[in-house]
Amino acid sequence: MGKSIQAIRGMHDILPEQSALWLFLESRVMDVLNRYGYREIRTPIAEMTELFRRSIGDVTDIVEKEMYTFDDRNGESLTLRPEGTAGCVRAGIQHGLFHNQVQRLWYRGQMFRHERPQKGRYRQFFQMGAEAFGLEGPDIDLEIIAITRRFWTELGIDGLELQLNTLGTADEREAYRRQLVDYFAAHPDQLDEDSRRRLQSNPLRILDSKNPQMRELIEAAPTLMAHLGAESGAHFEQLCAGLDALGIPYRINPRLVRGLDYYARTVFEWVSDRLGAQGTVCAGGRYDGLVEQLGGRATPAVGFAMGIERLILLLEQIDDATRLAPLDAYLVTVGEAAATVGARLAEELRDALPQFSLLRHCGGGSFKSQFKRADRSGARFALILGEDELARGVIGLKPLRDDADQQEVALEGLVAHLQRVLLPTGAE
RNA sequence: GUGGACGUAGCUCCGUUGGUAGAGCCCUGGAUUGUGAUUCCAGUCGUUGUGGGUUCGAGCCCCAUCGUCCACCCCA
Incomplete structure (x- = not known):
């Protein structure tokens, strides 16, 4: 017993009793994606480390301390993918998929992040996601969100809240970022330890602080909405109008900041209150600059990823019926x-x-x-x-x-x- | 990376101020020589996560380590 080898910490086996539910979930999701005209792309589970450094961002937690990085036998640095978008974009550029074309793609697979395991958070976890390339209008943002909403109805999951925000263009975001840093830096005595650190790494995240003592300072901080350019403002308004027209309820959350550097304009999350601290079940947004940043020609893009383990946890809670197809x-x-x-x-x-x-x-x-x-x-x-x-x-x-x-x-x-x-x- | 709780049979768990381990489920066989799920009977179930220490004696106390869970951080 004591000498037997166990699975790696944070990496779990899916046993036959559970796999039926996984199959149910995956097949419903694939079905929806097909019905919207999205096609699957399969990319390698490992990529050149540089790809993730350039896409996710050098100073993000993921790149700084969570990647499974190792040297290949020829000395090249490789990394087990921590998310799916970078590989998708790399493959699209490499094979010319974005050359004056619209691409609607989806992917699935294991992702790897070396974090402390917790409920709904694992070192190997499974994501399914979709990306739409070559469309810059809010209509495609709306489609992406409509797809995710359909997942929940098809799967029988309710109680999720859609949170929505806009980060503006990269330039607008950067200008706002500087303003925010100036604002917080002017009140150093009111910042807690976490926020001091975030001031360097990710100042937008200070707005999301859970510390009640920070509340007053945060309430008075400048808002991004007020600094949006006319185009970004219109983009966001049109998306909201589209959601209204489709009857998709949402809550605008000005503090919603995605962790990855490449997001711009639309960002959204579907959040559950039944999963403890890890309530985000699906998250996505627009990343218009990424393709160009990775060496392709400028291509607007929007997408999402969802954590399958978290959805399985929800399905297990709200549905006790077995998904096993009975033997005849x-x-x-x-x-x-x-x-x-x-x-x-x-x-x-x-x-x-x-x-x-x-x-x-x-x-x-x-x-x-x-x-x-x-x-x-x-x-x-x-x-x-x-x-x-x-x-x-x-x-x-x-x-x-x-x-x-x-x-x-x-x-x-x-x-x-x-x-x-x-x-x-x-x-x- | 930080903090807290917990590791006893395949699973869920009891284990009384420290005196060398129990129950239920499961599994196997029988009552019923060719009929399951109910009932009854019998049987197999363990280096108490691992390694040290204290003690005449440790599942129980102490230390370390590994793992699980929860929260922080961060994120799907």
Whole structure:
């Protein structure tokens, strides 16, 4: 026990009991993305370290202390991706996807950040996200948010709040940043320790401080909204009007600041109050400067990413129904002759009835123990093939989920019978 | 990186002022020589996370370490 190897801290196995829920979630999300015309892009799990330094930002926590970085055998510095957008953009530039084209892409996969594990926060975590390239108007921002809203309705998740903000263009944001630094620097005695540090690293984040003693100072701080240029202001207003028109409720949160450097203008988060401290389930925004910053031609872009583990936590809370597709039948046999015929019969049934799920008992054991396993498998029916049935060319069909009587069916007509009896209710 | 709580059977947990480990579930077999889920009977379940220390004696006390959880930071 003590010497056995365990999974790496913060990296978890998804066991079969849970994987059904994962499959449900992933397939619904993929379905929605397809219906909006988005296509999947798969990029490597590791990239050149420089890619993340240039996209996420050198002074962000992610780049400074959370990346899984290592030297390749040839001495190049590689990094396990901490998020999905950078790789997407790199691949798009490399393959010319943004050359006078609109691209609607989605991705999924494991991301890696070396943080202290916590509820809803892991060192390896799974994200699904989408990016739209080549469109600069608020209509595509609206589409992106509409997609995410549809996820929640399709998945049956409610109680999420959409928080919305705008950061202006990179220039507007930088001008505001300087003003904010001046403002806070003028009141050094009122800043707490965290805020002093943020003054250097990420001054916008001071606005989001949870320290009540900072409240007064923050309330009086200059606001970004007041410093928006006419275009950025109009962009934001049009997005809000679009959300109203679609009946998507939102709350404007002027303190909403995304952690990654590349965001500009629209930023949004979907937040739950049921996940403890890690309430953000999906977050995104516009990053018009990133493609150019990474060496492509200037291309506007907007996207989002969502944390699948956090959504799974929500689904587990609000939905106790199992997502396991029930097994249709469990085949029990007695004697070697029946086992041989049973093996062949099982394959024939799988040929003839592709939607029919059948588990054939393996490993021998008494008749009784085989039935126990049939019951525990959750199968709706037991198929029984013993010496007696074999001799008469029939098979027993016993319902396991209700009190109906066991029937005998001729082997000749079994496929037709199963089709009639099993599949109608099994089909979804 | 900082702070707090917790590590006992595969799982959920009891373990009384320190006297060399228990229950339920699960699993296996039987009562029912070819019929599950209910019932009854029997059986297997452990280097008490790991390594030290205190003690005649440690699951219990102390230290370290690893891990889990929660919060801060940060973020999906």
